[in-house]
Amino acid sequence: MIFMEKQTHQKMRTAAHSNRQPVLELRHVTCAYEAGRPAISDISLTAQEGDIVCLLGPSGCGKTTTLRAIAGFEAITAGEVYLQGRLVSSPSLSVPTEQRRIGMVFQEYALFPHLRVVDNVAFGLRHLPADQRADQVNTMLAMVGLTGFERRYPHELSGGQQQRVALARALAQKPVMLLLDEPFSNLDPDMTGKMREDLLQLLRHTNTTALLVTHDHDEAFAMADRIAVLNHGQLEQLDVPEAIYHTPATPFVADFVGQADFIPGVVEQGTVLTELGIFPHEKEYSLGAKVVVMIRPDDVHVAPSDQAKATILARQFRGSENLYTIALPSGRIVHSSASSTSIHPVGTPVELRVIATHTVLFPQDDDLAQP
Ligand code: ADP
Ligand code: MG
Numbered sequence: 542m543i544f545m546e547k548q549t550h551q552k553m554r555t556a557a558h559s560n561r562q563p564v565l566e567l568r569h570v571t572c573a574y575e576a577g578r579p580a581i582s583d584i585s586l587t588a589q590e591g592d593i594v595c596l597l598g599p600s601g602c603g604k605t606t607t608l609r610a611i612a613g614f615e616a617i618t619a620g621e622v623y624l625q626g627r628l629v630s631s632p633s634l635s636v637p638t639e640q641r642r643i644g645m646v647f648q649e650y651a652l653f654p655h656l657r658v659v660d661n662v663a664f665g666l667r668h669l670p671a672d673q674r675a676d677q678v679n680t681m682l683a684m685v686g687l688t689g690f691e692r693r694y695p696h697e698l699s700g701g702q703q704q705r706v707a708l709a710r711a712l713a714q715k716p717v718m719l720l721l722d723e724p725f726s727n728l729d730p731d732m733t734g735k736m737r738e739d740l741l742q743l744l745r746h747t748n749t750t751a752l753l754v755t756h757d758h759d760e761a762f763a764m765a766d767r768i769a770v771l772n773h774g775q776l777e778q779l780d781v782p783e784a785i786y787h788t789p790a791t792p793f794v795a796d797f798v799g800q801a802d803f804i805p806g807v808v809e810q811g812t813v814l815t816e817l818g819i820f821p822h823e824k825e826y827s828l829g830a831k832v833v834v835m836i837r838p839d840d841v842h843v844a845p846s847d848q849a850k851a852t853i854l855a856r857q858f859r860g861s862e863n864l865y866t867i868a869l870p871s872g873r874i875v876h877s878s879a880s881s882t883s884i885h886p887v888g889t890p891v892e893l894r895v896i897a898t899h900t901v902l903f904p905q906d907d908d909l910a911q912p
Contacts, residue, residue: 644711
């Protein structure tokens with residue numbers, strides 16, 4: 542079993558746009574529904590103009606609460622929220638929602654059932670003269686691909702079309718930013734891929750700053766410039782998608798955003814010794830420290846060999862790949878993904894090669910170290 546260095550992966554999305562105006566800034570925001578039990582704690586994040594930031598985390602971790610705090614629906618108990626540099630929330634101040642000029646698209650599209658599509662989209666535009674209002678509505682409907690649906694009622698539309706109306710209505714008011722709370726969760730799974738692509742294109746085309754909530758890491762990977770991973774109301778990591786996947790800051794992030802195995806090891810001079818071989822180590826752990834190395838299935842490559850001590854326990858066919866479950870001599874389990882045409886039967890002894898960009902280490906903790 543050997544370790545090889547993969548070509549250092551380049552960050553595709555750099556943080557080079559730091560001179561843009563921050564549209565949203567959360568500074569150490571805490572929000573509690575019940576005293577002493579914060580739903581979110583000490584959340585800090587920034588979205589620059591045109592950024593798509595995803596809030597990613599499991600159910601109940603505080604994603605909706607964060608959006609509601611930004612929108613001004615929930616008072617915050619500590620910290621500050623700024624929109625375009627203006628303080629809108631602090632423990633002693635809350636600018637009303639309608640003055641924040643935020644566009645919102647939530648799980649349920651909340652269209653007015655008794656209003657036609659045109660009137661739903663025009664709803665927030667009553668301050669405009671009729672001709673400008675009509676122009677604006679037509680532009681928005683064209684943008685979301687709903688020209689021709691003007692006179693329908695919400696119940697005459699599919700879920701995806703209703704969601705587009707909700708988007709058109711939110712964007713029609715030229716909001717300073719858009720908050721989207723799991724906007725695809727009510728759609729049929731076969732629609733979400735197309736809707737994601739369309740939404741991404743629309744946000745890019747209109748240079749809209751957006752905070753998108755999702756519990757689906759694939760969605761976050763596909764959409765986000767940066768991902769904020771929340772767990773139990775705490776921000777565990779805020780980074781570009783590639784870094785969230787390849788260099789997770791915590792075991793929770795590692796596990797939440799993809800398959801991860803944790804192999805125990807001992808730190809030596811500049812390396813970590815494990816059952817899977819020797820890994821270079823970059824972090825400062827003291828000599829002899831007990832750690833776990835995070836391994837992704839795409840870093841593990843199998844090659845059948847009669848002398849090998851590891852064996853294939855199971856193969857899961859996933860269409861584009863095979864996911865192998867492999868038992869190491871110790872009985873510990875690792876996973877390996879291989880192309881869909883590379884088929885080895887269960888029981889095959891295999892040599893393992895681990896080819897990773899970085900060695901990701903965490904302190905050893907019994908929960909992680911056990912197979
Ligand atoms: P998510 O959107 O990530 O699923 P939420 O922000 O809705 O999570 O909820 C975060 C936490 O706050 C959960 O523990 C939830 O039970 C609690 N919570 C949410 N809304 C309320 C409320 N209106 N009153 C009391 N507790 C709430
Ligand atoms: Mg929610």
